[in-house]
Amino acid sequence: MQHDGAIVAFQQKRGGDSAAFFVPFLTSGMTLLDAGCGPGTITAALAGHVERAVGLDIEPTAITAANRLVSAAGSTNLAFVGADMTALPFDDGTFDAVFFHAVLYHQSREILARTLAEARRVLKPGGLVATRDADVGGNVLHPEIDGVRLALDLWQRWYQHDDPEALRFGRRQGSILRAHGFAPVWAGASYVNHSADAQSRSEAVADAQRSLLGLGPQLVARRLATDDEIRAALAGWKAWERDPDAVYFRCRCECIARKD
Secondary structure, three states, X not given: OOOOHHHXXXXXXXXXXXXXXXXXXXXXXXXXXXXXXXXXXXXXXXXXXOOEEXXXXXXXXXXXXXXXXXXXXXXXXXXXXXXXXXXXXXXXXXXXXXXXXXOHHHOOXXXXXXXXXXXXXXXXXXXXXXXXEEOHHHOEEEOOOHHHHHHHHHHHHOOOOOOOOXXXXXXXXXXXXXXXXXXXXXXXXXXXXXXXXHHHHHHHHHHHHHHHHHHHHHHHHOOOOOHHHHHHHHHHHHHHHHOXXXXXXXXXXXXXXXXX
């Protein structure tokens, strides 16, 4: 998964709400792996429900931010490791649970298969894997300003998909996990609300603008976007924010499966 500073800064706002669906399945004696943990806020939230939580990410910037979180919190059951999800540095059957948040749908078929094979390997028999991921078909946006639609499309261009259904990954998580040797036991969905009030709309726009400004030069350099498109996307978010009735709800589908 590709990161930059803007993405990591946005991820730092995630926390316990992103993992709430998994909490009822956890017990205090479990050891948990949060694969693709970003800056570690979700891992830290999960650590409060298990004996030990380990966050893993390939991006050094994310691990640096996560280790600062550990130092600030003084947590004794929380650790972070820099490594690749497709080559986990753990023995077979190390964990009772593996958690993936907003990382799997970015992967190619090959990388997804390797990632889930590694998750299965490090899980104990009967262990749980939980996934929460995007499904753009479930997003709710109003007004549907062209510039905002373009901004969302630019974000998707940053990830190189070999699956035409990748952007509807969320609704297919159960079938995908089953195809890779897991038995789904629960499914659900929730929304990230970026428009509860004027302040949340303003924060959403600020996040979007930072992301566009951070990714823009790289998108242009890779010929995935033009400077005109970046400018149009920035203008679209500004226009969206000016509408007092604007809404943007991002869909997140959730699935829990068991290793038999």
